[in-house]
Amino acid sequence: MLKLATAGLLLSTLCSLAQEVPLRLAARALGATPLESDLRELCDGIGGRPTGSPASERAINWAAQKFREAGADTVRTESVDLPYLWLPVSAEASATAPERFSVRIAASPFTESTQGPIEAELVDAGKGTAVDFEKLGARAKGAIILVRSDEMKTLDDLFAEYLRNIPLYESARKAQVAAVLLESTRPRGLLYRHPFGMTSNVPMPAAIVSREHAERLLRLASQATVRLRLNIRNRTGGRFQSRNVIADIRGREKPEEIVLIGAHLDSWDLGTGSEDNGVNAVMVIDALRGFAAAHARPRRTVRFVLFTGEEYGMFGSEGYVNSHHAELDDHVAAVVFDSGSGRLSGFFLNGRDELRKPVNDALSVLAGFNANQHLPDGIDGTDNFDFALSGVPNLVGNQDPAPYLPDYHAESDTFERSNIREEKITEAVASTLLWSFAENPDRPALRQNRQQVEKLLKDTKLDEQMKALGQWEDFVNGKRGVSK
Ligand SMILES: [Zn+2]
Structure with missing residues (x-):
């Protein structure tokens, strides 16, 4: 009995030593x-x-x-x-027709600058699916397209946002759009950095646009021609x-x-x-x-x-x-x-x-x-x-x-x-x-x-x-x- 008790004591002492640190x-x-x-x-x-x-x-x-x-x-x-190097410098946008107001945007990482201000028609590109681009047809060429997003609530939603962009980028490139605006997935004006291309530089200007500004632009675009001025400068390098x-x-x-x-x-x-x-x-x-x-x-x-x-x-x-x-x-x-x-x-x-x-x-x-x-x-x-x-x-x-x-x-x-x-x-x-x-x-x-x-x-x-x-x-x- 004594022997067992001693062994037990020894074991618990060893345990406490192992646990002490x-x-x-x-x-x-x-x-x-x-x-x-x-x-x-x-x-x-x-x-x-x-x-x-x-x-x-x-x-x-x-x-x-x-x-x-x-x-x-x-x-x-x-x-x-x-x-490659990509650093944001400045990003400005404003609607010029049918109403004039400034639009909050944040350039998407690894995308191109506008090389000075550009102005073009803003086109509603739906969710940016292949079907949406088919519907747009030739209207997308030279336009600033605005892609609608659902609100992000979960990590799965966030992951879906990344996955959406890969085919979207390919469609936008083929359609020869002037630039891509992605509706912010988060309300109350929140902007964030969201990479638009995953593996390399994306030869196209792209930015996240404030959710409320995007909704206003889309409502206006359903009734009139909306024109947008865009000026994005990023610092890029090899x-x-x-x-x-x-x-x-x-x-x-x-x-x-x-x-x-x-x-x-x-x-x-x-x-x-x-x-x-x-x-x-x-x-x-x-x-x-x-x-x-x-x-x-x-x-x-x-x-x-x-x-x-x-x-x-x-x-x-x-x-x-x-x-x-x-x-x-x-x-x-x-x-x-x-x-x-x-x-x-x-x-x-x-x-x-x-x-x-x-x-x-x-x-x-x-x-x-x-x-x-x-x-x-x-x-x-x-x-x-x-x-x-x-x-x-x-x-x-x-x-x-x-x-x-x-x-x-x-x-x-x-x-x-x-x-x-x-x-x-x-x-x-x-x-x-x-x-x-x-x-x-x-x-x-x-x-x-x-x-x-x-x-x-x-x-x-x-x-x-x-x-x-x-x-x-x-x-x-x-x-x-x-x-x-
Ligand atoms: Zn992290």
Whole structure:
């Protein structure tokens, strides 16, 4: 009996030791930390930071300095190639007939300038479907077309907005329109940056137009000829470089093995990029601060990465995966956060159901937070994606769409939107997970080979999404993804 009791005592002592570090990390994250003041500095001090802008350079230097001050073992920036530069300069529109009034617009990323003011008839292009263009016929040529949109209420609506644009762009190009205006999917004058082409520069001016202004223009156009003046200036250029910011807490036994946490630092410019994705970027910085403060040095290296170029098309994480190609076998897991500060209910497993158990085991010490509602879905559209294509076990935080979604890429994505209280919980969960993945002798899951990744893409239907978004070719021809 005594022997059993001693064994029990020993076991519980060992358990509490194993749990002590993650609990300390979590408790610190939930207490007073610089998370909120960092977010304020980033959003109010630096502001919106499209990749290639002076603000994005400031943000990169700021983040590297924050990592240094936080006590990282190493901090560096790594260059990333982006294929083209697109920065907004100015965008003006006004109706000139039958009534004169100004119209609020925001240029769509990667679209062309008007090369000075243009004036043309505004034509109602319905929902912009192939049938709508057929009905328009020759009227579309040389016209500014206005495409109607439904209000965006869910993430699925948002995704549909992206998918709509690919065939729409093709129809508009064939019809030789002068420019495309897309009705804002969000009422009360809200404007946002919405890419009109997904994979390359779009040789056509395009912009989002305020929902109320669009409705007025459409009503007028049903009764009279409406003419619109448009002047859009964007700064564009060829290939350029930006940088990822990378900080390590070096592993004590297997420093070459890496557990990575990532969030993108770049943002669009109308707002100040708090929900997308400043709040998660400062969470990553503070998580490192927690490891350093607790002298938490797990078996493996924990790598904290702030990616650049995500809004341009995930170029920062793609660049990271390419330049660390030879070390991917040593990447034990990649955990990405990119949905604002909504309540974290669990993780997207990205088709890797075997991650469910290790994640839940890791989070068992934080059972009260209920971050265990994991979804099997594969996520395409943020920085986990190239890790997934390369077979590296990867997770994306499943954060409640509020407050992220209504302010997505919009003027209203500002500091005060973010829910600091929920984000602190996200940091507690993330830190606990990182500790466990970096400390446990066993890896949470193994790297997949080409065949396994191909099956995963099929099973999760990611292959269909990749085809729709123009990413499939790069995977098939070996430009992206694990080769064998
Ligand atoms: Zn984002």
